[in-house]
Amino acid sequence: xxxxxxxxxxxxxxxxxxxxxxxxxxxxxxxxxxxxxxxxxxxxxxxxxxxxxxxxxxxxxxxxxxxxxxxxxxxxxxxxxxxxxxxxxxxxxxxxxxxxxxxxxxxxxxxxxxxxxxxxxxx
Amino acid sequence: xxxxxxxxxxxxxxxxxxxxxxxxxxxxxxxxxxxxxxxxxxxxxxxxxxxxxxxxxxxxxxxxxxxxxxxxxxxxxxxxxxxxxxxxxxxxxxxxxxxxxxxxxxxx
Numbered sequence: 001x002x003x004x005x006x007x008x009x010x011x012x013x014x015x016x017x018x019x020x021x022x023x024x025x026x027x028x029x030x031x032x033x034x035x036x037x038x039x040x041x042x043x044x045x046x047x048x049x050x051x052x053x054x055x056x057x058x059x060x061x062x063x064x065x066x067x068x069x070x071x072x073x074x075x076x077x078x079x080x081x082x083x084x085x086x087x088x089x090x091x092x093x094x095x096x097x098x099x100x101x102x103x104x105x106x107x108x109x110x111x112x113x114x115x116x117x118x119x120x121x122x123x
Numbered sequence: 124x125x126x127x128x129x130x131x132x133x134x135x136x137x138x139x140x141x142x143x144x145x146x147x148x149x150x151x152x153x154x155x156x157x158x159x160x161x162x163x164x165x166x167x168x169x170x171x172x173x174x175x176x177x178x179x180x181x182x183x184x185x186x187x188x189x190x191x192x193x194x195x196x197x198x199x200x201x202x203x204x205x206x207x208x209x210x211x212x213x214x215x216x217x218x219x220x221x222x223x224x225x226x227x228x229x230x231x
């Protein structure tokens with residue numbers, strides 16, 4: 001079974017750093033892009049960026065470029081999302097998801113998704 | 124980025140049909156994918172490539188896409204279908220996804 005399992009909920013103070021993880025199993029981790037998606041409380045889905053664990057090629061949404069860092073350790077089939085200095089506005093649920101494609105490689109979707117990691121930033 | 128507009132909410136009685144629209148400029152020329160997100164859960168893919176269903180998704184879920192509107196149709200709605208639904212396309216020129224604004228489906 002293809003599965004993405006994310007690290008547990010975090011409570012942090014403004015200015016602190018944080019790294020959350022997403023471990024893939026049941027497939028070749030280095031052959032699929034992993035994306036990160038933010039969902040703020042009561043809001044919709046926002047794409048943050050994607051990484052190809054095979055060579056660590058990374059793409060960021062302009063909205064998140066410079067705000068977060070996406071990385072991966074293919075030796076342990078794990079992708080990461082990290083912040084160097086958290087803000088209260090980073091409070092959200094964060095999902096990782098595997099990028100999928102069909103015959104038409106230009107049209108992609110996400111499947112499956114991790115269970116989500118809730119990040120709460122409060123003083 | 125490409126704007127995808129969904130109605131904020133749709134209400135439907137059990138056993139009836141719910142139709143959730145996703146509007147975008149010439150969206151019929153793109154492939155549309157749909158996700159279901161139940162309260163407190165992660166999104167789940169329910170339709171890809173406009174109308175294909177992943178294994179395990181009931182046949183009650185179907186999709187179509189033409190012109191400026193894509194539609195997710197849920198037939199014989201059940202209480203368990205109550206969720207938020209998001210459409211998504213992929214911008215191949217900049218290699219990133221665009222998500223719709225989301226629709227909350229309420230089963231009366």
